[in-house]
Amino acid sequence: QKEVEQDPGPLSVPEGAIVSLNCTYSNSAFQYFMWYRQYSRKGPELLMYTYSSGNKEDGRFTAQVDKSSKYISLFIRDSQPSDSATYLCAMSARNYGGSQGNLIFGKGTKLSVKP
Amino acid sequence: DAGITQSPRHKVTETGTPVTLRCHQTENHRYMYWYRQDPGHGLRLIHYSYGVKDTDKGEVSDGYSVSRSKTEDFLLTLESATSSQTSVYFCAISGGVVTDTQYFGPGTRLTVL
Numbered sequence: 001q002k003e004v005e006q007d008p009g010p011l012s013v014p015e016g017a018i019v020s021l022n023c024t025y026s027n028s029a030f031q032y033f034m035w036y037r038q039y040s041r042k043g044p045e046l047l048m049y050t051y052s053s054g055n056k057e058d059g060r061f062t063a064q065v066d067k068s069s070k071y072i073s074l075f076i077r078d079s080q081p082s083d084s085a086t087y088l089c090a091m092s093a094r095n096y097g098g099s100q101g102n103l104i105f106g107k108g109t110k111l112s113v114k115p
Numbered sequence: 116d117a118g119i120t121q122s123p124r125h126k127v128t129e130t131g132t133p134v135t136l137r138c139h140q141t142e143n144h145r146y147m148y149w150y151r152q153d154p155g156h157g158l159r160l161i162h163y164s165y166g167v168k169d170t171d172k173g174e175v176s177d178g179y180s181v182s183r184s185k186t187e188d189f190l191l192t193l194e195s196a197t198s199s200q201t202s203v204y205f206c207a208i209s210g211g212v213v214t215d216t217q218y219f220g221p222g223t224r225l226t227v228l
Contacts, residue, residue: 006157034216039131043205043219044158088158090217102148103217107157 003027006089006106015115019076023089023106026070029092030104033065035074038086038108049089067086079113086110118142121206127226130218134193136223138206140186142196143211146216147189148173151202158205164189196227 006023013019021035031052038046048063050056050072055061062075070090070102077084118141128134138147150173160173162181170181178200180192185203193200206220 017170036219041222043221046218049216103158103161105158107155 002090003104004091004106007076007086007109008107010110010112012112012114013079015079015081015113017113019079019083019111019113020110021087021089021109023072023073023091024070025072025091025104027091027093027104028067028070029093030070031094032092033063033072034090034103035061035063036088036090036105038114040085044088081113081115084112119208119218120199120222121129121204121220123223124221125224125228129228130197132225134225136191136204136206136225137191138191138220139209140189140206142208142218143186144208145186146208146217147183148207148209149179149189149191150205150207151175151200152205153202161191161204163216174223196225198227201225201227212221 004023004025033050035048037047038044048061050063050065053065053067058088059079064073071088086108090103094101120139122137143148145172146165148163150158152158159175161179162170162173164183167186182190193215205225206209209217211214
């Protein structure tokens with residue numbers, strides 16, 4: 001079993017739809033959870049960062065962490081064509097460097113928002 | 116790209132030749148990382164550095180070496196490139212207020228023929 005599982009998609013939605021992206025993980029030591037957005041032929045850019053369980057909202061984006069289920073989600077409201085990208089989840093066991101601070105990434109979900 | 120540059124941005128080389136990729140940061144962050152990204156595998160850590168001259172291996176370090184002689188520069192060397200090392204290579208940095216927040220460079224697309 002991979003440490004982090006993420007459905008690769010592709011996921012295609014109409015403009016204005018609510019998008020739900022998810023990752024599951026197996027390592028109960030993970031405490032720090034991130035979502036990155038990667039446009040084609042670009043580097044990943046940090047979108048959301050959360051610590052432990054709970055929700056975090058930033059504009060149209062909401063990140064949820066359920067540590068009891070080892071499940072994290074990213075919701076995008078009122079999706080736009082400019083949201084078309086690959087979304088990567090990432091997580092780590094601690095917030096400073098060293099091997100346990102290294103990020104483990106999901107393989108990414110490719111999202112396409114159609115006008 | 117958070118003050119991170121990578122050079123070269125594209126490179127085509129032949130099997131058996133040495134290749135060095137450079138990552139340069141202007142953020143004075145402590146940690147630097149090299150990843151490769153391949154279809155079906157996602158981002159995988161090659162090597163990382165936690166300070167000048169302090170480096171450690173990641174998940175896929177075989178065939179790669181790194182060096183960090185200055186805070187701002189992290190070099191990735193393929194001593195003898197193979198076709199399996201054809202990939203997109205990303206450098207990342209962290210070490211700001213939230214140390215696990217990694218910021219990525221624009222990437223280097225390497226093709227080994």
